[in-house]
Amino acid sequence: MPVSRRGAALLGAATVATLGVAAPAAAQPVTTDSVLAWYDTTAAAIAGGGAPTQVTNSRTWAIAWLAAARAQAHTPSADGQRAALAGAVHQTLVTLVPTRRDSADATLAAELAALPDRPQVRDSVAAGRAAAQRLLTERAGDGLDPASVNTAFPVPAAAPGVWQPTPPQYAGATQYGNRVARPFTLRSAGQFRPAPPPAIGSPRYEADLAEVRAYGAAASTVRTQAQTDTATFWLGSSLTLYTPILRAAVAQSPAPVLERTRLVALFHVAAVDTQIATSDAKYTYQRWRPVTAIRAGGDATWLPLHDTPAHPDYPSGHNTYSGSAEGVLTALIGPRARRPYTIGSPTAPGVTRTYGDWHQPSAENIDARVWSGIHTRSADVAGIRLGEDVARHVVRHATDLLR
Template structure:
């Protein structure tokens, strides 16, 4: 599968060091960081909990909150060489962001901040670090105001075109209005434009590739499929949930296993979510540029009017697959900054498969499963999935190239 360039994988383990050097400059090596509390995980879990409890209804808006909080922290950490100062800068930036963007969760953020500060000495580097973090968050929140990533802007109404072969139409059972149409004109963090990495057009109707892909979905993605195995059904169900929800524990595993500094791991979280935001903007650009119909529409139009997918089709066009653009972006950042393999096996669950867990040893296998899952669910063609992986990977690669400037 064309997920990541081999050369990029080989270079992955060194990229974070290059980003760090370019950002911090000639900073002297810091003393060993406090190990009594892993502050990066403390604030990671606090961010995840705040978004779960009080986040937006749109996924990209929640990725934006992550990106602002952790990018502000990374920038604030540049102002100090003190490990205590960097820990305090992380606390100040993430707390300020959560209190501002998810005010209903301020009490929980306040409690996390109080516990963190109680564990730190009352010294000038700590006080200065908290202040730097707060200031960086306030500046970045101001910079991102009006970026088009609020839920109302993301879901700007879309006028459905007249029905025609290949053209997207609302899908059963809900026939819901198109979602994420406004996302295509939101302001990226790094991309020059939403169309910068727009994939080539999907296969034309009637071509061999088009017919092969559609036949695969028809056979394996049907609600009443007789060829889909139980293992394939399980894969489809496991990966059906929100990409943000599914990838939050994957990123956490990378952060928890990393031996890198507080500053380096802060940058990892920041760049992951910056890339996720820009990827989703690029995804909507491509989806609404091509407006390719979903498999259920194509199959029913071809005469099998009773055909339905295993899982309900999301309310936006087929090409490219949003789950797979997210997966390609996630794999790209994780591979680029930590290498292709996890240091230890990690296990995740799924909100759409309660009680079920899966264990992985690298960042690539989730992408493989995401590609298959959308076909087995009956909601995407394989070509749309693979184009999604490529698009997310392209965005991730570009974000990492631009990271030194972004993190200043």
């Protein structure tokens, strides 16, 4: 399948012209593909020893794979690019996820055993390590460590429309510090800040709230089983849910190591910048969650299908991530997969869903957060648009980013 014209124009035909997709198996088999070997090693390291904050783990992905792409740009041979990938990802993982060093060491040993032992390969491994170390130094103190991300948020005085802690835990807000973290490409966290949410009492606001009240209630009598299943499937971490989607794109691409490495790098750079922009918007508007609004309107015992995350409603973070992911994949690959791909969900064990494009997961995410009772539709739609805006910006600036 050809790359979209927009993607080729933004990133350069030489970079993306051979990207494509095909279908993966539902499980992830052992592979001799270097890019997939390091992809799976990165994913396993983060799943088994990563940070408690999603954006911190997105940062690890971004540093590892962006460093690899930068080192590969100066290594023309296929073996050299494979070696540079190994050096960069290994160096990043042993630094940022040290508890998973054994698995990173094992992948490195396997990769080096498969490569010829000659100076160019050894130099490329060293170049990858050096690129990773430079980027780690460059990103030091960027505010994306867990403690900085979850800087305490002083709860504002209760007022119509203003966020308050939500039942049943009434926990303090999270991700407040994320809004002042240093992005990879954005000029500021608020560069693409969405317009304000619908005014309290406006027709759009009332329609949003009525929809959540009816379809998102724990005891809803109108939500179908299929809608409940969709809400449950998309409940988990966006990083966890999208890791197999990006893997499908990487696994199915006939492109060489360099182009597939760049795809992973740009995806996660956009994910980090999107999460920073999301927190900026959330804490600028501080919009209350549906459960707070509905209870304030007189239904004092109303509860959502799923517990409400501890941060403001607008925009939806799940949907900003979806918009970013869809934007990067569409720009660099095109809107559709060559053949269907299948993913699972940690919040729906044993359940899989199959998709033929990158848009349907976004569409389901919009509905899912309403049917979970935890977001308004306006917050979901605004989230998709914000993620798409950041993705376009990242891809547009890819040439400078990848140097």
